[in-house]
Amino acid sequence: MTVVQEQERLQNSLHNEEPVREGLVLGNPSMRDVTARIASIVESKITMKYLATLAVTGGMAAWGVFALYYTFTTGIGAWGLNNPVGWGWDITNFVFWIGIGHAGTLISAILFLFHQKWRTAINRSAEAMTIFAVICALTMVLSHTGRPWLFYWLLPYPNQMQMWVNFRSPLAWDVFAVNTYFTVSALFWFVGLIPDLATLRNYVKSDLAKKIYGVLSLGWTGSTRGWHHYEIAYMILAGISTPLVLSVHSVVSFDFTVGILPGWHTTIFPPYFVAGAIFSGFAMVMTLLVITREILDLKQFITLKHFDNMNKIILATGMMVGYAYAMEMFIAWYSGSDWERWVFINRAMGDYSWAYWTMVLCNVISPQVYWFKKARRSIPLMFVISIFVNIGMWFERFTIISTTLHHDFLPASWGYYSPTWVEISILIGTFGIFLTLFLLFAKFVPVIAIAEIKSILPGSQPKHHHAEHQI
Amino acid sequence: MSTTPVGIIGEFTEVNATISAAEKLRDAGFRNWDIHTPYAVHGLDKAMGVKRSMLSYFSFVGLVGGLSTALGLQYWTGAIDYKLNIGGKGFFDWQFSIPIDFELSILGTALLTVAGLFHLCRLPTWYNRYQNDESFKKATDDTFVVTIDSDDDRFSADGTQDMLRKLGAANVHLVNASAE
Numbered sequence: 282m283t284v285v286q287e288q289e290r291l292q293n294s295l296h297n298e299e300p301v302r303e304g305l306v307l308g309n310p311s312m313r314d315v316t317a318r319i320a321s322i323v324e325s326k327i328t329m330k331y332l333a334t335l336a337v338t339g340g341m342a343a344w345g346v347f348a349l350y351y352t353f354t355t356g357i358g359a360w361g362l363n364n365p366v367g368w369g370w371d372i373t374n375f376v377f378w379i380g381i382g383h384a385g386t387l388i389s390a391i392l393f394l395f396h397q398k399w400r401t402a403i404n405r406s407a408e409a410m411t412i413f414a415v416i417c418a419l420t421m422v423l424s425h426t427g428r429p430w431l432f433y434w435l436l437p438y439p440n441q442m443q444m445w446v447n448f449r450s451p452l453a454w455d456v457f458a459v460n461t462y463f464t465v466s467a468l469f470w471f472v473g474l475i476p477d478l479a480t481l482r483n484y485v486k487s488d489l490a491k492k493i494y495g496v497l498s499l500g501w502t503g504s505t506r507g508w509h510h511y512e513i514a515y516m517i518l519a520g521i522s523t524p525l526v527l528s529v530h531s532v533v534s535f536d537f538t539v540g541i542l543p544g545w546h547t548t549i550f551p552p553y554f555v556a557g558a559i560f561s562g563f564a565m566v567m568t569l570l571v572i573t574r575e576i577l578d579l580k581q582f583i584t585l586k587h588f589d590n591m592n593k594i595i596l597a598t599g600m601m602v603g604y605a606y607a608m609e610m611f612i613a614w615y616s617g618s619d620w621e622r623w624v625f626i627n628r629a630m631g632d633y634s635w636a637y638w639t640m641v642l643c644n645v646i647s648p649q650v651y652w653f654k655k656a657r658r659s660i661p662l663m664f665v666i667s668i669f670v671n672i673g674m675w676f677e678r679f680t681i682i683s684t685t686l687h688h689d690f691l692p693a694s695w696g697y698y699s700p701t702w703v704e705i706s707i708l709i710g711t712f713g714i715f716l717t718l719f720l721l722f723a724k725f726v727p728v729i730a731i732a733e734i735k736s737i738l739p740g741s742q743p744k745h746h747h748a749e750h751q752i
Numbered sequence: 753m754s755t756t757p758v759g760i761i762g763e764f765t766e767v768n769a770t771i772s773a774a775e776k777l778r779d780a781g782f783r784n785w786d787i788h789t790p791y792a793v794h795g796l797d798k799a800m801g802v803k804r805s806m807l808s809y810f811s812f813v814g815l816v817g818g819l820s821t822a823l824g825l826q827y828w829t830g831a832i833d834y835k836l837n838i839g840g841k842g843f844f845d846w847q848f849s850i851p852i853d854f855e856l857s858i859l860g861t862a863l864l865t866v867a868g869l870f871h872l873c874r875l876p877t878w879y880n881r882y883q884n885d886e887s888f889k890k891a892t893d894d895t896f897v898v899t900i901d902s903d904d905d906r907f908s909a910d911g912t913q914d915m916l917r918k919l920g921a922a923n924v925h926l927v928n929a930s931a932e
Contacts (some may be wrong), residue, residue: 312790312894437825445829449841454851461855465862472866475875480790480892499876503788503891505774507873509797513807514869518862525858532851735894736791743771743795 305399305737308581312735319729320484322577331724338716345710348703349424357427359703366686366698371425372536374708376678377561378418378715379459379533380554383526384562385411386466389473390522393515399590401733402582405477406573406719407566408470409726413718414565415463417711422459424707451535458532465525469518472511475501476732530558537681544624544685547612553605557674560598560644563591564670571664573723582729585658592648592657595670599648602677606641620690628684632697636680643673757902758881758929760912761888762921764896767793773898773919774799780915784901788891810868811861818860822853885927899927 310318352359362369385407392400423429435456437446446453478498485491501507531551538550567588574583613625628637647669650656657663688695722728735741764770764787774787778801787796830836831844841848869875882888882899891897898921900912909926916924 316790316893437829443834444836445834447836447838448826448830448852449838449848451851454855457852457855461859464859468862468866472869476791476892483889483892495878496876499870500878500880501873501875501892502786502880502882502888503790503897504873505787505789505793505796505800506802508789508792509802510805510807510869510872512792513805514865517808517811517865521858521861521865524854528851528854528858532855535851732791736793741767741791742793743767 305402305584305586306582306734307584310581310738312738312741315731315734315738316480316484318581319727319731319734320481322723322728323481323490323725324485327724331720335717335720338713338720341709341713342717343710343713345707345713348706348710349420352424352703352707353429357425359701361698361700361704363696363698365689365694365696366683368682368686369698370679370700370704370708371421373675373678373682374711375418375421375425376533376554377675378414378421378711379462380530380558380561380674380678381414381565382411382418382462382466382562383530383555383558384566385409385414386462386469386522386526387559387562388566389469390519390526393519394523397590398737399587401737402579402584402587402729403566403570403591404733405470405473405726405730406570406723406728407562408466408473409722410566410569410719411466411562412463412470413715413722414562415459415466416718417715419459419463420711420714421707422455451532451539454532455536458529462525462529465518465522469522472514472518473730473733474726475499476503476511477727477730479503480731481727527555530554542685542689543618543620544628544681547609549605549608549612553602553609556598556601556605557644557677560595560602561670561674563595563598564667564674567591567595567663567667568671569719571660571667573728577723577728579729582734588660588663589654589657592651592663595666596648596651599644599670603641603645606645624685624688627688628680631684632687633680633684636676636683640673640676640680643669644677647673756929757909757926759899759901759927760907760909760916760924761882761885761927762898762913762916762919762924763887763890764898764921765894767896769920770896770898771796771799773916773921776919777898777900777915780906782900782904782906784904784907786899788888788897788899790892790894790896793896805872807865807868807872810871811865814860814862814864814867815857816860817864818856818858819853821860822856823849826852881929882927887923887925888927 306315360369360371362371385404388400388407389404389411393404423432426432426435435446435453437448446456448454475498478494479501482491482494482498485494531554534550534554537545538547540546570583570588574580610625610629613621616622628634647666650662650666683698687698764773770787770789770793774796777785778799787800789796826849827844835843837843880888881901887895888897888899898916900907900916902909906912913924913926
């Protein structure tokens with residue numbers, strides 16, 4: 282059955298409870314097909330190609346770990362940081378990775394609350410991506426402390442100095458925000474996984490796999506009494522993740538805004554950061570899903586419709602980010618502050634103007650092609666644009682950090698920051714960690730929420746039934 | 753193998769039939785029974801007569817616990833235990849406490865919601881009386897599996913099986929306690 286016939290068939294099936302739209306799942310699979318299609322990925326043999334890819338990403342990760350080891354044994358002086366630029370790629374990478382995570386929570390929580398059914402095919406991998414991205418962000422922020430073995434100094438605990446962390450500092454807020462974000466995302470992800478792990482437990486053949494998935498699924502049986510609580514838990518977790526996702530990047534932006542430096546001390550930062558985070562996160566989801574869908578052959582579940590919707594969100598958030606860039610410039614002029622004005626002129630025309638214009642080109646100009654439906658549904662194009670956006674959003678954070686710092690109030694101390702091989706290796710390393718974790722996820726965990734896909738198949742939910750009105 | 757039955761299993765494959773069967777079983781007064789489904793079926797819990805979930809109370813306790821921890825921690829450490837003047841800011845002000853109040857409220861709610869879910873669903877329980885039954889395993893794949901436990905007051909090996917068959921269940925059978 283071609284996709285066109287498929288659509289016609291759906292148009293004709295008026296007895297469905299759901300309003301008939303373009304199919305979210307193509308090929309009209311039965312529930313058993315869905316189980317088999319997704320669960321079989323776990324059972325499939327590990328190919329040489331997979332191992333080779335894993336070796337490459339694992340090598341990247343190992344190289345990054347070596348660079349971290351070198352940093353820890355040598356000191357932060359191994360990095361290109363010096364006066365006046367005290368934050369460089371470390372914080373750029375941190376903000377970049379934490380931002381990437383936001384798309385996962387947006388898809389799993391906000392789109393859930395808005396009953397956007399298309400999220401079901403992509404939420405699992407987007408949430409996984411969130412967790413892996415936050416792991417990378419935590420790696421960056423811990424290494425940037427210089428002595429990560431003293432990380433517990435960031436936590437309020439009784440100690441012999443009788444001192445507490447400074448709760449008036451946005452850096453302390455950040456510790457709470459990022460750790461809460463990681464914990465809640467991980468819980469949300471795991472709760473979503475339980476029914477699918479139970480499906481795997483009953484599907485896989487090897488005894489060892491049965492045991493592992495059996496233990497992980499915690500003995501879930503699909504009992505209606507269980508689902509009854511489960512649905513409420515999922516709703517509550519989605520409900521609290523929604524403000525959480527908005528708060529995390531706001532708190533990250535406080536790291537900048539609460540300082541009084543020109544270029545950082547602006548009220549637009551929290552919403553601007555949140556929009557940018559969702560923008561970059563969707564781009565990363567896109568990059569990963571285009572590849573995953575091709576390799577694991579999930580075209581039936583992750584359709585052009587999904588990509589179309591995601592590209593619309595990329596276009597919308599890209600415009601918000603573009604608006605923020607323009608508004609920053611305007612307010613710098615309108616503020617009448619010479620320092621503000623100068624920082625922004627310097628941002629666009631100074632030493633780092635190449636980074637600024639790379640950012641504008643990638644983030645504001647490139648997504649404009651998504652006004653056209655053809656572009657939103659072209660796989661090669663969306664892959665390229667998603668890479669552009671990833672690059673652009675990395676440069677956005679780099680621009681914000683370096684342009685404000687490298688020319689401070691005292692011209693005598695002006696400088697130019699560029700990274701050393703160590704910082705470059707650490708960035709490569711975080712990509713290695715991220716991709717390695719994602720590869721392991723794609724092989725051993727159901728990449729698509731099996732139970733949720735089943736719940737949106739045509740005819741899977743009862744017709745409006747008198748039972749609903751009885752009680 | 754023991755011959756004492758632990759319950760009866762019946763299979764449904766059509767969702768509307770499952771709902772009607774659930775209503776009939778509910779009206780017949782069964783208590784120790786359940787329907788195992790591959791996904792959350794809207795309205796099935798109501799059809800079964802499952803009472804409102806207590807879960808949101810757990811969440812609320814988590815919310816209050818998280819919020820009061822955050823406020824208490826920031827107030828006690830800053831304004832009581834070790835007063836430290838930093839830039840002339842207050843030792844405690846509700847304004848600067850908001851980010852941590854917010855984050856710990858969310859954290860508390862999430863932790864207690866999941867703990868509550870585990871408690872109410874009795875997770876983890878790595879044993880189920882039906883676990884070796886082939887029909888039961890289909891519940892995570894494509895079948896709505898009705899189970900009626902033998903310790904239900906209204907349970908009768910033959911009568912209940914007949915009732916399930918009349919309701920349209922396929923492959924109705926007794927499940928005996930497993931040998932292990």
